Amino acid sequence: MNEKIVKGRLPMKLNPDFNRVIATFNHEEPDRVPLGDFAVDKEKKEEFLGKPVNDLQTEVEFWYKAGFDFVPMFAGILEPAKSIGKTAFSKDEDKEGGVREWADEKKGLITTDAEFERFNWPTPEDYPIDKYKEVQSLLPQGMKLCVTMGKIYTPAWMLMGAETFFMAVREKSPLVEKLLDRIGRLQFAIYERILESCDVGAVLSSDDIAHNAGLFVKPDFLRKHVFPWYKKTGDICRDKKIPYVCHSDGKMTDVLDELIELGFNGIHPIQPNVMDIKEIKEKYGKKLTLLGNINLEFPLSLGTPEDVREEVRIRIKEIAPGGGYLVSSSNSITSYVPIENFKAMIEAVFEFGNYPINL
Amino acid sequence: MIDSDEYFKSFLDEDNPKARIMETLQKNLSEGEEPFHIIQKGLIPALDRIGDQFSQGKLYIPELIHSGKIMKECLEWLKSSFKFDREQTLGTIVLGTVKGDLHDIGKNLVGMIAEASGFKVVDIGIDIPSEKFLEAIQTYKPEFVGLSALLTTTMLEMKKTVGLIKEKDVKDKIKVIVGGAPVTEQFAEKIGADLFGKDAVDGVMKMKGAMGIKS
Numbered sequence: 001m002n003e004k005i006v007k008g009r010l011p012m013k014l015n016p017d018f019n020r021v022i023a024t025f026n027h028e029e030p031d032r033v034p035l036g037d038f039a040v041d042k043e044k045k046e047e048f049l050g051k052p053v054n055d056l057q058t059e060v061e062f063w064y065k066a067g068f069d070f071v072p073m074f075a076g077i078l079e080p081a082k083s084i085g086k087t088a089f090s091k092d093e094d095k096e097g098g099v100r101e102w103a104d105e106k107k108g109l110i111t112t113d114a115e116f117e118r119f120n121w122p123t124p125e126d127y128p129i130d131k132y133k134e135v136q137s138l139l140p141q142g143m144k145l146c147v148t149m150g151k152i153y154t155p156a157w158m159l160m161g162a163e164t165f166f167m168a169v170r171e172k173s174p175l176v177e178k179l180l181d182r183i184g185r186l187q188f189a190i191y192e193r194i195l196e197s198c199d200v201g202a203v204l205s206s207d208d209i210a211h212n213a214g215l216f217v218k219p220d221f222l223r224k225h226v227f228p229w230y231k232k233t234g235d236i237c238r239d240k241k242i243p244y245v246c247h248s249d250g251k252m253t254d255v256l257d258e259l260i261e262l263g264f265n266g267i268h269p270i271q272p273n274v275m276d277i278k279e280i281k282e283k284y285g286k287k288l289t290l291l292g293n294i295n296l297e298f299p300l301s302l303g304t305p306e307d308v309r310e311e312v313r314i315r316i317k318e319i320a321p322g323g324g325y326l327v328s329s330s331n332s333i334t335s336y337v338p339i340e341n342f343k344a345m346i347e348a349v350f351e352f353g354n355y356p357i358n359l
Numbered sequence: 360m361i362d363s364d365e366y367f368k369s370f371l372d373e374d375n376p377k378a379r380i381m382e383t384l385q386k387n388l389s390e391g392e393e394p395f396h397i398i399q400k401g402l403i404p405a406l407d408r409i410g411d412q413f414s415q416g417k418l419y420i421p422e423l424i425h426s427g428k429i430m431k432e433c434l435e436w437l438k439s440s441f442k443f444d445r446e447q448t449l450g451t452i453v454l455g456t457v458k459g460d461l462h463d464i465g466k467n468l469v470g471m472i473a474e475a476s477g478f479k480v481v482d483i484g485i486d487i488p489s490e491k492f493l494e495a496i497q498t499y500k501p502e503f504v505g506l507s508a509l510l511t512t513t514m515l516e517m518k519k520t521v522g523l524i525k526e527k528d529v530k531d532k533i534k535v536i537v538g539g540a541p542v543t544e545q546f547a548e549k550i551g552a553d554l555f556g557k558d559a560v561d562g563v564m565k566m567k568g569a570m571g572i573k574s
Binding site for chain 2: 162163166167169170171211212213214215216217218249251254273296297301302334336
């Protein structure tokens with residue numbers, strides 16, 4: 001690396017240290033507020049690095065150069081569109097020509113018992129752990145591997161198609177229960193193997209259970225069919241003493257107490273239009289570490305770098321004192337976030353995030 | 360007597376909501392109530408209440424979708440049984456998801472609730488370029504045009520479409536309503552939309568409000 005180092009501007013002097021993240025989760029003040037995004041679209045990583053990101057080495061290089069203390073990796077079934085088959089899935093093309101895949105929103109791949117039986121179910125062995133071990137071997141000093149796992153509810157509706165799934169939930173169809181159980185068993189077997197075989201720094205359980213007004217389905221349904229799986233992974237994280245973060249878009253305020261009971265000690269991404277991060281910090285204090293809340297729409301996508309810088313400054317000023325906050329977008333860094341805005345977010349963390357916060 | 364509370368409870372019946380609603384409907388009809396009054400005083404207030412509770416996060420999407428479906432079936436049954444047409448009671452809405460966006464659920468929910476509330480709904484689909492919205496306006500002469508978007512990028516397409524509709528609608532006859540997860544009231548205002556729906560139910564309420572109909 002021969003780039004010219006300018007204080008506070010990318011590329012900058014980097015000192016990745018996962019202990020910074022751990023201290024934050026312990027509600028202590030480390031040297032600096034950590035970055036907390038777990039997903040950045042490939043196009044954005046490539047634009048950031050100025051080269052293709054087609055292997056694990058470049059993937060690690062991206063997270064390192066972007067100032068993170070960890071390299072996040074996905075595990076298990078995520079969007080069935082990507083890991084199972086694309087038959088029932090459609091595509092949205094964003095402005096930069098990238099392709100975004102989405103599950104069918106009406107009728108999915110599994111809508112009957114016969115389709116459930118015929119479905120070519122993957123096994124845990126279809127998800128080898130070699131890549132996680134390889135990433136570990138590539139990590140720069142101080143960085144850790146973090147794993148995004150925990151999708152139980154999302155693959156179920158994606159496999160059934162949203163409208164079919166919601167009708168089936170209302171009609172108490174045994175197929176929904178069977179599907180969730182099958183997905184839960186498969187996912188947990190994959191997660192257990194990764195957590196046993198790799199040195200994982202933290203787990204992000206990523207499962208969108210909420211929309212802007214609240215949960216998609218009754219909490220009782222989640223308690224019965226989804227939360228028990230969250231708890232099983234939570235138990236392992238607790239035994240290993242590693243952070244366990246719940247990611248869901250939308251408003252998940254109604255079940256925050258229960259999520260804490262299941263073992264989560266962090267939440268992400270705290271959508272600013274539906275969840276009040278200040279209220280959450282006040283109410284839950286040291287029980288929860290907060291990740292996110294830098295608005296994807298404005299300023300990240302539609303604002304200027306200066307708008308981004310100001311939003312990061314305010315969030316750090318209000319939420320970071322005492323630890324328990326990682327700066328991240330309110331969803332992920334999508335391909336349509338201007339690269340200058342993404343860089344401005346990182347630079348603002350290095351500029352304003354030094355403890356003690358005195359803004 | 361028409362009891363909207365009974366309809367409300369029937370929609371949410373755990374075991375057989377459709378049968379329970381039909382039973383109440385039959386009872387009201389046998390009491391000599393007019394189908395129009397059953398809809399206005401029984402079914403619509405019950406569905407409004409379900410929508411309201413959904414917006415407050417007290418009811419969930421399965422209940423909302425299911426209730427909308429039952430409501431539609433009830434209306435069709437009343438129409439076919441009594442040669443009853445209530446389409447003239449509310450206006451027409453042309454609905455679509457803007458170009459570049461293939462998301463259906465939010466738009467479909469709006470369509471379902473709007474139809475159940477008495478609007479005529481023309482769903483022109485997903486990934487709809489602004490010219491197609493203009494064509495649909497020419498063909499269907501709607502009172503409302505509803506635009507849906509899920510992606511931040513397609514919010515910009517929404518802006519373009521609203522601009523074009525407003526440019527062509529010189530007599531300001533059409534009300535444009537926008538919605539979708541990333542869309543905010545401020546954004547709606549900024550791009551010149553007349554109405555903003557924070558969710559499907561709120562969108563339909565706003566259209567009813569714009570027609571001077573109280574929920």
